[in-house]
Amino acid sequence: MPTDATHDPSLKSWVESANDPQTAFPIQNLPLCSFEQEHDGHSHPHLGVVIGDRVLDVTTLAMSGKLCGGDEQLARVLHAPLWNIVAGQPGLVRQLRAEIQDFLRSDRPASQPIKRLRDKALVPLAEARLRKPLLSFDYTDFYASKHHATTVGSMFRPDNPLLPNYTHVPIGYHGRASSIVPSGTPIRRPSGQTKADDAALPAFGPSKMLDYEMELGVFIASGNTLGEPIRIGDVREHMLGMCIVNDWSARDLQKWEYQPLGPFLAKNFATSVSPFIVTMEALEPFRIPGPARGEGDPEPLGYLQTSEPWGLDVAVEVHLATKQMRDKGMSPMRLSRGSFRDMYWTIAQLITHHASNGCNLQTGDLLGSGTISGPTKDARGCLLELTWEGVGPDGKPKPRAPIQLPTGETRLFLQDGDEVIMNAFCERDGFRRIGFGECRGVIVG
Amino acid sequence: MPTDATHDPSLKSWVESANDPQTAFPIQNLPLCSFEQEHDGHSHPHLGVVIGDRVLDVTTLAMSGKLCGGDEQLARVLHAPLWNIVAGQPGLVRQLRAEIQDFLRSDRPASQPIKRLRDKALVPLAEARLRKPLLSFDYTDFYASKHHATTVGSMFRPDNPLLPNYTHVPIGYHGRASSIVPSGTPIRRPSGQTKADDAALPAFGPSKMLDYEMELGVFIASGNTLGEPIRIGDVREHMLGMCIVNDWSARDLQKWEYQPLGPFLAKNFATSVSPFIVTMEALEPFRIPGPARGEGDPEPLGYLQTSEPWGLDVAVEVHLATKQMRDKGMSPMRLSRGSFRDMYWTIAQLITHHASNGCNLQTGDLLGSGTISGPTKDARGCLLELTWEGVGPDGKPKPRAPIQLPTGETRLFLQDGDEVIMNAFCERDGFRRIGFGECRGVIVG
Numbered sequence: 065m066p067t068d069a070t071h072d073p074s075l076k077s078w079v080e081s082a083n084d085p086q087t088a089f090p091i092q093n094l095p096l097c098s099f100e101q102e103h104d105g106h107s108h109p110h111l112g113v114v115i116g117d118r119v120l121d122v123t124t125l126a127m128s129g130k131l132c133g134g135d136e137q138l139a140r141v142l143h144a145p146l147w148n149i150v151a152g153q154p155g156l157v158r159q160l161r162a163e164i165q166d167f168l169r170s171d172r173p174a175s176q177p178i179k180r181l182r183d184k185a186l187v188p189l190a191e192a193r194l195r196k197p198l199l200s201f202d203y204t205d206f207y208a209s210k211h212h213a214t215t216v217g218s219m220f221r222p223d224n225p226l227l228p229n230y231t232h233v234p235i236g237y238h239g240r241a242s243s244i245v246p247s248g249t250p251i252r253r254p255s256g257q258t259k260a261d262d263a264a265l266p267a268f269g270p271s272k273m274l275d276y277e278m279e280l281g282v283f284i285a286s287g288n289t290l291g292e293p294i295r296i297g298d299v300r301e302h303m304l305g306m307c308i309v310n311d312w313s314a315r316d317l318q319k320w321e322y323q324p325l326g327p328f329l330a331k332n333f334a335t336s337v338s339p340f341i342v343t344m345e346a347l348e349p350f351r352i353p354g355p356a357r358g359e360g361d362p363e364p365l366g367y368l369q370t371s372e373p374w375g376l377d378v379a380v381e382v383h384l385a386t387k388q389m390r391d392k393g394m395s396p397m398r399l400s401r402g403s404f405r406d407m408y409w410t411i412a413q414l415i416t417h418h419a420s421n422g423c424n425l426q427t428g429d430l431l432g433s434g435t436i437s438g439p440t441k442d443a444r445g446c447l448l449e450l451t452w453e454g455v456g457p458d459g460k461p462k463p464r465a466p467i468q469l470p471t472g473e474t475r476l477f478l479q480d481g482d483e484v485i486m487n488a489f490c491e492r493d494g495f496r497r498i499g500f501g502e503c504r505g506v507i508v509g
Numbered sequence: 510m511p512t513d514a515t516h517d518p519s520l521k522s523w524v525e526s527a528n529d530p531q532t533a534f535p536i537q538n539l540p541l542c543s544f545e546q547e548h549d550g551h552s553h554p555h556l557g558v559v560i561g562d563r564v565l566d567v568t569t570l571a572m573s574g575k576l577c578g579g580d581e582q583l584a585r586v587l588h589a590p591l592w593n594i595v596a597g598q599p600g601l602v603r604q605l606r607a608e609i610q611d612f613l614r615s616d617r618p619a620s621q622p623i624k625r626l627r628d629k630a631l632v633p634l635a636e637a638r639l640r641k642p643l644l645s646f647d648y649t650d651f652y653a654s655k656h657h658a659t660t661v662g663s664m665f666r667p668d669n670p671l672l673p674n675y676t677h678v679p680i681g682y683h684g685r686a687s688s689i690v691p692s693g694t695p696i697r698r699p700s701g702q703t704k705a706d707d708a709a710l711p712a713f714g715p716s717k718m719l720d721y722e723m724e725l726g727v728f729i730a731s732g733n734t735l736g737e738p739i740r741i742g743d744v745r746e747h748m749l750g751m752c753i754v755n756d757w758s759a760r761d762l763q764k765w766e767y768q769p770l771g772p773f774l775a776k777n778f779a780t781s782v783s784p785f786i787v788t789m790e791a792l793e794p795f796r797i798p799g800p801a802r803g804e805g806d807p808e809p810l811g812y813l814q815t816s817e818p819w820g821l822d823v824a825v826e827v828h829l830a831t832k833q834m835r836d837k838g839m840s841p842m843r844l845s846r847g848s849f850r851d852m853y854w855t856i857a858q859l860i861t862h863h864a865s866n867g868c869n870l871q872t873g874d875l876l877g878s879g880t881i882s883g884p885t886k887d888a889r890g891c892l893l894e895l896t897w898e899g900v901g902p903d904g905k906p907k908p909r910a911p912i913q914l915p916t917g918e919t920r921l922f923l924q925d926g927d928e929v930i931m932n933a934f935c936e937r938d939g940f941r942r943i944g945f946g947e948c949r950g951v952i953v954g
């Protein structure tokens with residue numbers, strides 16, 4: 065992929081922690097965030113970018129006249145507590161990236177005023193209270209992993225796991241925007257209606273089959289006018305950046321409620337997002353050709369075809385820490401590792417399809433990818449899949465295989481006190497590592 | 510139902526048109542709206558209530574100190590272009606209703622300053638450009654008519670039309686908030702993927718099966734905190750009022766895309782709402798006991814049970830005017846007339862169910878009822894049902910019966926130029942007629 069000077073791996077920052085080869089946040093990344101810091105008992109949300117183990121206070125930097133080419137009027141958009149206004153202005157994110165990178169470079173001379181500004185604008189990441197960086201008016205969740213759709217489908221239809229529309233339509237549904245919460249927010253176990261297979265009637269009570277789903281999400285930059293589709297060749301200007309999404313799912317609620325109109329209360333009690341927006345600019349070196357279609361798969365319809373490389377090489381990992389593990393000082397255990405390169409539909413296709421009927425996407429909207437699962441069992445992005453053993457010779461599902469934890473505990477689904485920790489990162493020879501940070505959430509009863 | 514003095518049918522207004530027995534907007538109604546009026550080439554959105562054939566400019570009235578008990582600080586919420594801030598304050602809508610009704614009463618003495626204020630604050634409804642009265646962050650659509658679910662289900666499963674969860678779960682799904690448009694907005698015919706039964710592959714193009722759905726919607730007043738369900742006994746404070754909703758549906762897109770995650774592009778290209786919020790205060794006299802359960806139907810689970818009368822006696826009508834009919838000066842033709850009293854799930858149950866897993870509803874959110882259909886064919890609230898003739902003795906669907914129009918035209922689905930006009934109203938002996946106004950939309954190609 066074409067990359068610009070902002071990806072030069074030799075660039076270093078005067079923020080030393082950003083030069084550690086293992087950091088998720090080198091000067092080539094600079095993900096966007098919104099944060100609060102206690103100051104004299106008060107705190108106000110500011111915009112920031114992450115650099116090493118620090119947050120650069122972008123709002124403070126803007127007040128100093130260092131951003132937006134010194135245009136004070138334009139720089140006022142950086143005084144807001146959310147990135148929405150910036151995100152809606154094409155080109156501004158790219159300009160800010162260049163300006164902020166310039167400010168952070170180690171090879172720039174630093175006068176006394178600049179040194180004071182550096183001190184003033186740098187906040188320890190550990191002391192920053194991270195907020196949602198964007199207001200999402202609408203949230204859509206897709207189902208873009210064929211591996212996920214096939215495995216889940218095989219639980220209901222062993223002989224015919226994939227529905228006929230799957231290879232033609234990037235299947236998606238509307239989620240709940242109000243219950244998107246930032247990483248670290250405790251997740252209350254939802255109650256709801258469930259019906260056991262052998263019960264005559266449903267009952268209402270706490271979910272017994274609480275699960276996570278490892279996804280990535282793309283945030284919308286500029287939107288489209290109602291009635292005006294987005295052509296796939298124009299899709300780049302509508303992408304702001306990406307984050308990790310945990311689409312918490314109550315499988316027992318889902319099974320009973322989902323026909324005929326899809327998931328509802330099984331999903332809308334909470335969706336966790338990582339607090340950083342990794343910009344499309346930072347992800348540029350990790351774009352790869354879209355996935356090859358499987359044998360027998362049809363070509364996508366014309367509106368979904370593009371020769372541009374809209375695959376993304378992003379590794380995704382899920383870890384689990386139970387209360388007992390934490391109490392014993394044990395590290396979280398990795399449950400899976402997958403890659404976004406295994407997705408069947410690309411983010412370009414998801415956005416194009418979403419707007420193909422004229423539906424208007426708005427700045428800040430979040431589009432989740434759906435569970436990211438790969439071809440191997442250790443790449444499955446939810447417990448529903450990880451514990452699935454397939455169908456036996458008698459045509460019936462084999463018993464599920466619980467996850468074995470180092471404490472001797474086992475898990476088919478999440479228990480109260482369990483913390484799910486997701487991370488994601490990009491690696492490529494000749495480029496710095498670009499991390500997404502973490503998306504965490506602990507289940508409370 | 511208990512009613513207060515604001516429903517007294519003998520109350521008259523000095524706005525003469527409000528005293529016409531046939532008006533939708535007597536002094537007992539006072540629905541909320543947001544409007545713009547050209548003034549010296551400028552226009553700013555103001556809040557209003559409808560009275561007869563006039564809009565009372567509530568923002569102007571607030572500036573005069575006549576509202577909120579003269580509390581200027583509180584009255585600032587009436588300077589906003591949307592009702593959201595007012596709606597989130599329990600009791601304020603009821604207080605404003607009483608104050609505005611008092612201002613509009615014919616039996617109040619009118620000094621010269623009051624007469625001037627009356628002149629200044631009254632705008633002809635025909636000259637007001639009506640906007641969406643509320644910003645809805647989230648929009649949910651339900652499926653609360655058992656008649657609708659049964660008829661539609663019979664098209665796919667003649668022997669077993671109603672799914673087993675229907676009588677237990679108020680089925681709903683998330684819709685698209687961004688594409689909610691006010692009455693009068695032209696509706697662009699959506700394109701999308703469809704697949705003919707006899708085709709090997711899908712194709713992309715304009716929908717050939719465009720339909721409307723006649724619904725009512727309820728707007729949320731105060732919301733609930735994430736993780737905290739709403740008990741059915743507490744549901745009233747979360748209800749602001751109601752409007753007409755046209756859930757435009759592309760049936761051919763829907764058929765191909767909806768499995769397994771529900772309707773998406775078939776619905777999210779546009780949802781029209783009437784421009785007035787008929788408050789729950791105005792609807793109070795038209796509350797009736799909830800629907801009797803059918804023979805063999807289970808009692809709802811405990812969290813959905815209430816002895817309060819949450820049925821609503823609202824008549825709903827759909828009219829159609831084709832371009833040819835309009836060109837010939839013909840009146841729109843009525844396609845159906847139904848009643849909200851025939852719904853299986855009440856709005857109290859919809860709200861309670863929605864929040865039962867802790868999902869946070871927010872002020873301004875819109876909950877659509879789903880298509881309102883009744884037991885008779887002329888009470889069916891969409892073309893998909895109106896043209897359905899059932900299944901023949903051979904077990905196959907009979908041919909659909911097109912709607913016959915006075916021009917000699919016929920319709921199975923909507924054609925470009927067709928205008929759909931919905932209205933709704935409440936009537937009860939001893940009370941004034943309470944109307945919802947109209948929800949209109951014309952199809953453009």
